[in-house]
Structures are given as structure tokens and as C-alpha cells.
Amino acid sequence: MTFTRGNFLDATGAAVLDAAVASGQSGAAPWYARCYRWAQINTSEKDVVQYDLPWWREQWKRTAVQGLFVNAAGTEFTQYPSKFPLQRRNRFLPDRDLFGEITEAAHRDGLVVVARMDSSGVGEGFFQAHPDWFTRTRDGQPGNGPCINSPYREEYVPGLYREIIERSRPEGFMDNGGFGGAAICYCENCARRFRDQIGKTLPNSADWNDPVYREWVRWGQARQLEIWDLNNRVTKAAGGPNCVYVGLVRKFQANTRAIAKRSPLLLADSQSRNDEGSFRENADEARYMHSLVGWNSVVSQSMALYHHSHGYFRFASDPPAEARMYMLSGMAGGFQPWYHHIGAYGEDRRMYHTAEPVMLWHKKNERYLVNRTPVATVGVVRSELSSVFYGRGAAPQLMQMPYRGMVRALFRTRIPYLPVHIDDIEPQADRFAVLVLPNIGGMSDEQCAVIRRFVERGGSLIATGVTSLYDADGEPRADFGLAPVFGAHLPGPAPDRMVSPETLHSYLRLRPELRASVFGPHVSDVPRESGPRHPALAGFDETDLLAFGGSLTALRVDPDRIVLCTFVPPFPTYPPETAWMRQERTDIPGLIVGSYGKGKVAFLPADLDRRYMLDTLPDHGRLLGNLLRWTAGDNIPFTLEGSGYIGAYLYRQENRLILHLVNGTGTDNGEQISDEYFPIGPLKIRVRLPDGVKAQSLKFQVSERVARPRVSQGSVEFQVPRLIDHELVVIE
Numbered sequence: 001m002t003f004t005r006g007n008f009l010d011a012t013g014a015a016v017l018d019a020a021v022a023s024g025q026s027g028a029a030p031w032y033a034r035c036y037r038w039a040q041i042n043t044s045e046k047d048v049v050q051y052d053l054p055w056w057r058e059q060w061k062r063t064a065v066q067g068l069f070v071n072a073a074g075t076e077f078t079q080y081p082s083k084f085p086l087q088r089r090n091r092f093l094p095d096r097d098l099f100g101e102i103t104e105a106a107h108r109d110g111l112v113v114v115a116r117m118d119s120s121g122v123g124e125g126f127f128q129a130h131p132d133w134f135t136r137t138r139d140g141q142p143g144n145g146p147c148i149n150s151p152y153r154e155e156y157v158p159g160l161y162r163e164i165i166e167r168s169r170p171e172g173f174m175d176n177g178g179f180g181g182a183a184i185c186y187c188e189n190c191a192r193r194f195r196d197q198i199g200k201t202l203p204n205s206a207d208w209n210d211p212v213y214r215e216w217v218r219w220g221q222a223r224q225l226e227i228w229d230l231n232n233r234v235t236k237a238a239g240g241p242n243c244v245y246v247g248l249v250r251k252f253q254a255n256t257r258a259i260a261k262r263s264p265l266l267l268a269d270s271q272s273r274n275d276e277g278s279f280r281e282n283a284d285e286a287r288y289m290h291s292l293v294g295w296n297s298v299v300s301q302s303m304a305l306y307h308h309s310h311g312y313f314r315f316a317s318d319p320p321a322e323a324r325m326y327m328l329s330g331m332a333g334g335f336q337p338w339y340h341h342i343g344a345y346g347e348d349r350r351m352y353h354t355a356e357p358v359m360l361w362h363k364k365n366e367r368y369l370v371n372r373t374p375v376a377t378v379g380v381v382r383s384e385l386s387s388v389f390y391g392r393g394a395a396p397q398l399m400q401m402p403y404r405g406m407v408r409a410l411f412r413t414r415i416p417y418l419p420v421h422i423d424d425i426e427p428q429a430d431r432f433a434v435l436v437l438p439n440i441g442g443m444s445d446e447q448c449a450v451i452r453r454f455v456e457r458g459g460s461l462i463a464t465g466v467t468s469l470y471d472a473d474g475e476p477r478a479d480f481g482l483a484p485v486f487g488a489h490l491p492g493p494a495p496d497r498m499v500s501p502e503t504l505h506s507y508l509r510l511r512p513e514l515r516a517s518v519f520g521p522h523v524s525d526v527p528r529e530s531g532p533r534h535p536a537l538a539g540f541d542e543t544d545l546l547a548f549g550g551s552l553t554a555l556r557v558d559p560d561r562i563v564l565c566t567f568v569p570p571f572p573t574y575p576p577e578t579a580w581m582r583q584e585r586t587d588i589p590g591l592i593v594g595s596y597g598k599g600k601v602a603f604l605p606a607d608l609d610r611r612y613m614l615d616t617l618p619d620h621g622r623l624l625g626n627l628l629r630w631t632a633g634d635n636i637p638f639t640l641e642g643s644g645y646i647g648a649y650l651y652r653q654e655n656r657l658i659l660h661l662v663n664g665t666g667t668d669n670g671e672q673i674s675d676e677y678f679p680i681g682p683l684k685i686r687v688r689l690p691d692g693v694k695a696q697s698l699k700f701q702v703s704e705r706v707a708r709p710r711v712s713q714g715s716v717e718f719q720v721p722r723l724i725d726h727e728l729v730v731i732e
């Protein structure tokens, strides 16, 4: 049978395809390049007696699913009768091959099956049989699970892969875990391997100041990649070249970039706002993962339809608005949908209606949702090296909060941006007008050189906090690695790495001070300064002070730079009689602007990005937005007017532009679970047209209407009269 994507899609509803077709053996693109819609029924042990296979087959058809994740072997037991005696069988029906039956039915329906493993733990009996497989503490006590350097990982798990392939021929494998933990394992395998490969004995403790411990961390990361490669060698040898192992990746994982370079698709394990923080960050994560694996590869995300958001109520439906907004925001960022249930039999039936409309809309609009290039001129930098070696176990506070706060400011300011890994900047530096380094504390000399060259050639830079003050090991430098670019120098020792998570009663004093001529009470001994102020301080003409909350260190500033605000140290807030400034003025800089080479530079030692995530003060967002607008100049590809909290994501496909809008108003600005939408509109949108896009037609793919575009001065203008949850506008 000849096979094209078209007849595959048509056939899922009608004809039956054989397993060879599903596995991509007949000349079509391999499954991992063409499966866009996935489902996972994460089966419990009880499901062996309650899996209504005929109903689920209908449900997969109704939801236009192309691939399934099916549980094969977990930490506790195996969903098929394994020949390995240590694999405990199902307690309800030991001889039923549930995995095999589901796989066979799926193959008959033309669906791809990825076997779900969980090799992060093992059942009873393993320790008695193989005590040498287990992790050990320093004093030789066994840990909870098998060691990644043991034969369990190298021989036993590969044996399970081979058995599963032999029995049921799934198209690929994923694993929920199995990459070891953060604790040092002192088992004999680890001790021997570390000695052979590194030439040292294992570090005594997790002491980041010990170079041997840092070597152990790097060695452990390399081992994870070795296992990834080993798994792929095993699955491909037994199942054919397309039988790949594709693991799972999690947000802010330390080695996602290296995994992306060796994986034909990425599977993201972040199932709700509980994992991602917000709908906007879900879109951000999708764009980050695509920036690593490429925009023509599939990145699919597990999206929970049960109550995953607050507490894990496995058997309760997430409100449709919450689950749907999560799916839509992920799709807007480039995730392909993969809906997820726990257990095959649910008594809360509401969740069985959530996926269908989203999946059918996805199928209808599939061509606009894959193989597209994002359009943005601001790059917000992430660094795995800095998270590990500067973050030193405190990455959420030191690295993630500043990144997340900067993303929040960009979202609020509606300036399109792309997340970019620091080691991926150089080959695509021309696409960015501005790079943002949100407290990238640890940077190698080479990474500093890349940023320096970017600015020299005319790119603009915003850097915050202690960016570049630490080296690739996370050890403090004598001065910022980017000191010449920042025009700022550290005169003394590096400040404490840890910053206070609490909000201090400190301020930033804006320059020049204008209050002598501003409405309000007057005293005699105030500075008589006059404007104009720098554009970075736009909108603050009636204040000389901004709330701050963080702390700052004295810096020496080069004479060619301008200090736009200085630190006012903390003073009492309570009782109110004590609330007066003890030290009104310092020369400790909070924001330094200027230029280096041909580029503009804003260095913000004040960690307003982190503060904006913690305190959500609008003034912090406004100042960050001002800096983004000042550095970007007129290099902003589209503008959007109208009130609301809106995610706007622009893509290009050859001669067309695609703008995906997601309405986060009332749903994405808090922790409360969404159960309704807050429609907004009209929105006025102006998109700059690149060469090759004519904008002769405008199609609205959610409200299903067309509009006549208005083109003037190289841009197209149009209105979205009403935005309920999302809209996708095709301009071509």
C-alpha cells in the first residue's frame, strides 16, 4: 500500500493500517516525525480487570489520536507476563498481557505505540537477589533504588526492552526516570568507574567548593547521556532503526540541550500549571524545547485532564477551562498535544469530553501548528551550566526566578521574544536585536566572548544581577566576566551568592531627582535637578523613588556610562513612627546604561527580574519593559493594542505568517484554577510584513471567518473583535 500523510490521517477514522505502516517501515516519514496527537492512559494495576478496550479505541478515533503511550513495565510490576522472574506480575490477573493487547489493537487501528517504562525503582526481591545493583550511602547502607552504574542499568533494563520488542513490537520507548539522583552513590561500581575514568576517589560530600565534587557532577551528567545512548543502541538493534528511546525531559533539567541534540523528538513531562507555573510559561517552555531540538521536530507534552494542578486528585476532572487553556497555551508555543488520564476507568466522566474539541481543532489546523519558524527579535538566555554550577542547588531562587520574572515582564509588555540556550546564540546571533541575560551568574570565558562579540557588532544587551561574576565552575571571578561590556566593576570581594527571598524595605532613587518641581509638599534642602530623564525611566516623571526589596553591592562605574538609579538601603517599616530613611542617598548603582562597540547596554545590578516574579510590583514590570523597548528600538515585529493579558506568538511558514493569540485575562494571573473565560476585545494588531509575505488574505481559524487585510507601510493591520480563549490568524 502506498502511504502518505494524507491517507494516514484519513485512514485513522476508517481503514485499517498494518503495523508495518504504523512503524514507518513502508517509506513514509518515521513515526516520531509524523505523529502529532498523542494519548496516554497511564494504567493502574487494577486496569487489568477494567480496561474497556473497545470504548478506548472509539475514544482514540474521536480524538484523532495518532500515537499512544502504553505502560509496559513500571517500578512495581509489569503489565505483561515477563520471563524475568524478578518482574512481579499483576496481582489481579497475573497472566493477562494487557500491554500486548492494547498494542495489538492500536496497531490494528493504525496507531503508533510507545512503551512506557519506569526504571527509577524496582520491586521487592531485587535487593535480595542483587545487592550490588543498589546505591550506597557513604557508610555502605543501601539506598532506595538501583545505581545508574550497575548491571541493572546496563544489562537488566536492556533485557526488558528486548523482551517487550520481541513480544509486541512497540514503535519506541519512553521512561519516566532511571537517571539517578543528586546524592553521591558510594557503591563499588561507582567507586571503580570514577577511579578509572577520573583518576580520583569519590568526593566525601556534596560540597560545591570541592573541585572533586564538581567533577563528580559533570561525570554524572555524562553518565546520563551514556545511558540515553545505550538505551537507543539496544532498542534500535532489537526493533529497527526507528525504534528509538525518547525518555522524558522536565523543565529546567540540567542536560536538556545535550539530550535534544541526540533525540529526534522531545517528550515534555510537565502536565499542568503545577509544573509550569502559568499558561504563559507553558508556551515559553514549548518554545525553549523547540529552540533546542529544532522547529521541524516534534515536541509533545503530557497534558493532564485530571486534577493535576493543586494536589493530585487522579480521579477528579480538571475543570475544562483549566485543562483546555493548558493545552492551548502549549500548542501556541509549539507543543503537540498528548492528553493524559490516570487509570482506564473513571467515575468522574467529565474529563472524557475535554480533549475532543481541542484535538479535532488541532487536526484541522495541523499544517499551521508544525514546521514553522518563530518571529521575534529579543532572545532571553537560559544556561544549564549556570543553573548547575552557579546555582549550586539553589537554581530555583538564583536562576529560575530571574528568568521567570523577565518572561513575565516581556509578556506584560507584549514584546515578542524567544528563549535561547546560551550555547546556541552564536550561530543565530543575527536573528536577535536584543539579548537578555537574567542573572546568568556562571559563564565560561568563551560564553562571555560570544556576548561581547554580539554587542560589539551592534546587538543590544540587558543583563541583571551578578551575570558573569562567576566562572564555569561557579567560582567567583575578581570582576564581572563582562565588566568592559557592562562598564561596571566589582571593587571588593564577590557578594554573598544567596539572596534574601524575603522582601526588604529598600528603594531605588531615580536620577535626575525631579520632585522639587512636581506637585506635592516641598522642603528646602532637596536637589534642584531637571530632566529630561533617560527613556528607560519613561512613565516615572512624578516619582523619585521606586520600591525595590532586594539588596545591592557597591560597584565602580566607567565614566562613559550613566547611572539611572541608586540604592536606598533598608529602613524600618514598623511602627510607622520609625519609618524614615536612615540613609537617603548612596552611590551604589541600581541601573547602568550606555553602549559598548555598536550596541546599547543596560546592566541592572538590582535584581528587578527576580523581584518582579516574587512581588509582582507593576513598576518593576514597567521599568523592565522600558529597558526592552529602549534596547529593541523599532526592531519589534508586531504590536497589539487593547486591554487584557494576552499571549501572542508569531510564526512564519514560507509565504505566510501565523499569529496565535491566547487570552490569559483572569485565568493566568494567579494560582486559582480556571473554570471560566473572560472574553476581551477588540484588539488592534499591526504586523510587519517580511519579504515574501503579501498579506492578501486574513483567515481566523478559531472564529472561522475571513477579513480583508489593510496593508500600509510594509505592515498589515487588523482587528480581533473578541477573544474568548484563543485565536489563530493566518496572514498570506
Ligand SMILES: [Zn+2]
Residues within 6 Å of the ligand: 134, 135, 136, 147, 148, 149, 150, 185, 186, 187, 188, 189, 190, 191
Ligand atoms: Zn553507584
